[in-house]
Amino acid sequence: MLRALLGRWRSSLSLLRPAHVDADRAKIAVAQLGHQYANKVVALQDVSLNVRSGEFVCLLGPSGCGKSTLLYALAGQVKPTGGTVAIDGKTITGPGPERLLMFQEAALFPWLTVRGNITFALGAKGVPRAERRERADAFIRRVQLTGFEDTLPHQLSGGMKMRASLARALAMDPTVLLMDEPFGSLDAQTRIHMQELLQSIWMRTGKTVVFVTHDVHEALMLGTRVVLMAPRPGRVVRDLEVHLPMPRKAEDAGLNEMVRHVRELLRQVEGPGLQEPAPRRPPERTASRPGLPAQGLPRPVR
Amino acid sequence: MKRYIHKLSMVLLLLGVWELVARLGVWSPHLFPGPFTVAKSLGAMLSDGRMAEATLRSMGRLFRAYLMSVGIGIPLGLLIARIAFFRNAVKPIVSGLQALPSICWLPLALLWFGLTDAAILFVVVMGSVLGIAIATEDSVNGVDPQLVRVASTLGVKGLRFQFGVMLPAALPGIVTGLKLGWSFAWRALLAGELLFVSGGLGQLLTVGRELMDVPQVMAVMVAIILIGITVDRVLFQTVEGRLRRRWGLAGAV
Numbered sequence: 001m002l003r004a005l006l007g008r009w010r011s012s013l014s015l016l017r018p019a020h021v022d023a024d025r026a027k028i029a030v031a032q033l034g035h036q037y038a039n040k041v042v043a044l045q046d047v048s049l050n051v052r053s054g055e056f057v058c059l060l061g062p063s064g065c066g067k068s069t070l071l072y073a074l075a076g077q078v079k080p081t082g083g084t085v086a087i088d089g090k091t092i093t094g095p096g097p098e099r100l101l102m103f104q105e106a107a108l109f110p111w112l113t114v115r116g117n118i119t120f121a122l123g124a125k126g127v128p129r130a131e132r133r134e135r136a137d138a139f140i141r142r143v144q145l146t147g148f149e150d151t152l153p154h155q156l157s158g159g160m161k162m163r164a165s166l167a168r169a170l171a172m173d174p175t176v177l178l179m180d181e182p183f184g185s186l187d188a189q190t191r192i193h194m195q196e197l198l199q200s201i202w203m204r205t206g207k208t209v210v211f212v213t214h215d216v217h218e219a220l221m222l223g224t225r226v227v228l229m230a231p232r233p234g235r236v237v238r239d240l241e242v243h244l245p246m247p248r249k250a251e252d253a254g255l256n257e258m259v260r261h262v263r264e265l266l267r268q269v270e271g272p273g274l275q276e277p278a279p280r281r282p283p284e285r286t287a288s289r290p291g292l293p294a295q296g297l298p299r300p301v302r
Numbered sequence: 303m304k305r306y307i308h309k310l311s312m313v314l315l316l317l318g319v320w321e322l323v324a325r326l327g328v329w330s331p332h333l334f335p336g337p338f339t340v341a342k343s344l345g346a347m348l349s350d351g352r353m354a355e356a357t358l359r360s361m362g363r364l365f366r367a368y369l370m371s372v373g374i375g376i377p378l379g380l381l382i383a384r385i386a387f388f389r390n391a392v393k394p395i396v397s398g399l400q401a402l403p404s405i406c407w408l409p410l411a412l413l414w415f416g417l418t419d420a421a422i423l424f425v426v427v428m429g430s431v432l433g434i435a436i437a438t439e440d441s442v443n444g445v446d447p448q449l450v451r452v453a454s455t456l457g458v459k460g461l462r463f464q465f466g467v468m469l470p471a472a473l474p475g476i477v478t479g480l481k482l483g484w485s486f487a488w489r490a491l492l493a494g495e496l497l498f499v500s501g502g503l504g505q506l507l508t509v510g511r512e513l514m515d516v517p518q519v520m521a522v523m524v525a526i527i528l529i530g531i532t533v534d535r536v537l538f539q540t541v542e543g544r545l546r547r548r549w550g551l552a553g554a555v
Contacts, residue, residue, distance in 0.1 A: 075455060097457050107452040110550050111470045120466060124458040154550025172456060 026050035034082035045233035058223035066234020106161035159190035343517035360502035367426035379438025404429025429490030441475020
């Protein structure tokens with residue numbers, strides 16, 4: 001039995017392989033990206049990441065590891081203080097129609113119905129008036145919101161709002177979909193439904209997705225690639241390809257084996273800083289860390 | 303239903319106390335008539351058409367002035383909120399002028415426009431335009447930044463952004479500002495009408511005073527209250543309530 005377990009453990013390791021993507025073959029090329037906020041916090045340091053077209057990349061890490069900053073830099077909402085982001089070989093300077101950012105909240109326009117939200121966005125894209133309604137209804141069907149076309153956002157549940165938001169994003173037909181913990185505020189059950197929905201849509205459309213999450217299970221459930229990040233300063237520590245067949249099931253044993261493995265990896269990454277006994281920490285390091293008062297922290301005995 | 307019974311009983315109680323005090327004869331009945339006398343005077347004014355004529359005149363003035371205020375106030379508020387020059391240069395002036403009670407414009411208005419409608423219109427506009435502009439600016443600045451961000455990522459720009467996102471997002475606040483502007487305008491109008499012969503509700507009050515006709519004065523006051531409440535309730539509360547429900551801001555107002 002032990003051998004069987006060990007075998008599973010090994011197989012899960014072999015299903016997680018380091019990813020190597022050349023910059024010239026990448027859809028999204030991030031090179032030596034660095035970002036420092038005005039309050040001197042280094043959110044990103046020397047981050048390089050190449051994403052192929054059609055990949056589903058999950059940025060995974062604890063809060064403060066810069067995963068959202070990286071995503072916002074990809075979206076063009078944050079101007080990084082160093083390095084470049086290029087899409088299809090062209091360096092980006094701001095938001096663009098080929099990239100679409102989805103937030104943790106559904107962020108629907110509250111005065112427009114579900115259909116109205118989509119047709120309004122399509123109007124901004126320049127879709128002729130006659131086509132908008134038909135296209136909106138097609139995407140509403142795709143996210144299984146049929147029957148709620150004329151409902152106002154505040155009458156929908158959290159999961160339904162998110163689905164409407166997803167329909168709006170898909171209707172805009174971006175080549176790159178950037179998602180910032182979109183299911184973070186949903187309950188566990190709804191979350192799994194949304195993950196399965198997103199997966200089936202991704203399999204059908206083949207969009208490039210960059211998905212930020214702090215949930216290991218979610219990352220492995222959805223991603224073809226998982227990028228582990230670590231905080232202070234925000235950096236990439238592992239870049240792994242997930243070789244599990246799609247569609248994946250949340251209860252899948254191999255998936256859960258991997259989850260355990262990646263959790264272990266994450267613990268190693270964060271571990272030294274957190275588990276190191278406080279008295280052995282050199283005092284000058286404590287003082288140099290921003291935001292923490294030097295007094296009140298355990299001091300080494302001299 | 304219970305709410306209305308409470309309301310009605312309070313009104314009846316007040317009327318009863320009024321009648322009682324009038325009957326006690328502490329003050330001369332000429333100076334402190336009871337509700338019945340006042341109601342009779344109101345009825346007389348209604349039946350001989352004086353009230354209707356005065357109301358029509360006042361409301362006509364108010365309507366024109368209010369339309370001007372809205373026409374100037376909302377764009378002014380939008381400009382202050384969106385353009386740095388207006389925010390830095392015009393906003394202090396607008397806030398400063400707002401410290402001046404609107405009736406203080408009347409002497410100037412009389413010198414500029416003479417004893418005409420224009421003078422009163424000027425006072426009413428000055429009384430309400432600034433409040434509307436400031437409320438508009440406030441509500442535009444208070445728009446949820448998330449909506450602005452999502453509009454930018456969806457590529458909503460230019461006029462479509464201003465009228466399709468900013469304006470509807472700020473609309474509940476703007477309507478509240480319009481309501482405020484209306485009550486400012488209503489006050490300024492009556493203050494203006496009181497001060498010179500103008501043929502509106504304010505003048506009916508003045509005439510009542512000059513004839514020592516206290517029932518008429520009180521009757522006009524009652525009429526002014528009723529008109530004010532009606533417009534506030536019927537027009538603004540319905541619009542505001544509907545808007546807030548549609549925007550999902552409140553279950554019921």
